[in-house]
Amino acid sequence: MATLYIFSGLPGTGKSTLAALLSKHLGASYxxxxxxxxxxxxxxxxKVYAEGYKIAYRLASDNLIQGLNVVGDSCNSVPESRVEWEQTAINSGAxxxxxxxxxxxxxxxxxxxESRDSPVKSLALPSWKSVKAREYHPWGSExxxxxxxxxxxxxxxxxLIERLGI
Structure with a gap:
């Protein structure tokens, strides 16, 4: 059964680095x-609000339905996006x-x-002030x-690999 690995965390924590490394380790879609x-x-x-997330959910679903593992990399800072990621997996039988x-x-x-470079062309990285001010909710689930x-x-x-048991 395919698995959706749903990453979350503030910018600069190492989230994208670890998501990419896990994807490579698993041979999963990133x-x-x-x-x-x-x-x-x-x-x-x-101007983008939630469109990027909505496209990611659909792409994740396409891959999960094909039996492929998927790593979803986003700040995922609010309960609504977390539920959507989870529902994407459930609806895809993953x-x-x-x-x-x-x-x-x-x-x-x-x-x-303050010292990182963006691997995404044209992406303006957030300042420390904006990271500190960012809305980020504690997790209410496992x-x-x-x-x-x-x-x-x-x-x-x-x-992470040890914790995942893979």
Missing amino acids: LRVDTIEQSLKDICGL KYVNIEISCSNEIEHKIRV VISIDTAGESPERSIQN
Whole structure:
């Protein structure tokens, strides 16, 4: 049975790095909402609100129905998007796993936010001030939490793989 790995976390926590590494480890489809949203802006000139997420859900469903594992990479900061990701898996006859990435060391997190480059062409990365002000709700359901503070991406992905039992 296919599985949807649903990532969440604030910008700069290492979420996209770990999502991409997990996708590579599993040979899974990788859907990054930032890429979808920036494509809609660049190609269609759209102002984007939830359209990127909605497209990601549909693409995830297409892949899950084909029996392919999918890694969904987004901030996923509110209960509504989390429920939609889960419902996408359920409606596609797949399992899902919620994964939350955090960086508990505020100094390290700030340095990451302020020093990173975007792998998504034209994507304007958020400032530390906007990351701190971002709406982000605690999880109300089962989630695998990975704290990347003081850890290399290699150690963090190994920790996640162990926690997932894969």
